[in-house]
Amino acid sequence: MDMGIRGKRALVCASSKGLGRGCAEALAAEGVDLILNARGAEALEATAEAIRKTYGVAVTAVAADITSDEGRAKVLAAAGEVDILVTNAGGPPPGMWTDWSRDDFIKALDANMLTPIALMQACLPKMMEKGWGRVVNITSQSVKAPIAVLGLSNSARAGLTGFVAGTARQVAGKGVTINNLLPGIHATDRADALDGGAAKQQGISLDEARAKRAATVPVGRYGTAQEFGATCAFLCSAQGGYIVGQNILLDGGAMNATL
Ligand code: NAP
16 A cells, blocks of 8 residues: 655654654555664664665664654754654653653653653644645553552653644644554564563563563463554555544553453
């Protein structure tokens, strides 16, 4: 299926690895030129070069912390006008509800709520002026079903979800859609870090921790960045123009719910 986005320009944040990279690759496969971002320049440059070679699209790589004002300014200046925005950043650390201070909450809110909001505020006006735009925010399954040890993530992402619910309806009339993608467990460095923590806590091996988690997913395995990216590309497609303000859960059936 031709997704009708060849020649568009996308800013994909936090995209040298994992789910962000999955989204970048799926968009590149549709002929979309990219601005990629991550903090570590080496992995970022390697990803940019691999995507250029594989898909033949133009790729600009901007090494910066997307959660800082300076980092965002640098990325937005290099990106210029974009048709597609994929927001993403690292997730907050796990812990107990008793552990977190005001500063911990402010840090999580900055990274996983206020950063995507600032990026949307920067990119939406031009998209609306042009009469076409797509925004996909990478959030988490924790928005629908809380993950107890990720209380900082549960809180910050819920705030972003509320902002998107209202804003998506305000911009839809200008040809701009905003939706959220909610990953359940996917095989990335982030999953390795979470499984490493669980293995240590339970006194089991990393493989055992992975197998234990995979057994909680009806599909019986972790999701892949490719599957995740393909869904992102569809949300960004011409055909996705009637999908507005949705929270799409990609979790292999892990959340046991009727609706
Ligand atoms: P990942 O494999 O660890 O990749 C994270 C990517 O983001 C890397 O490219 C990293 O590069 C970049 N990054 C991290 N912090 C950044 C920052 N401040 N500024 C710019 N780039 C940054 O993580 P992932 O699994 O793809 O997760 C992506 C998001 O989905 C996270 O918010 C995570 O919490 C959420 N999520 C993931 C899962 C899962 O199972 N994987 C499930 C639910 C939610 P640098 O380190 O070089 O900056």
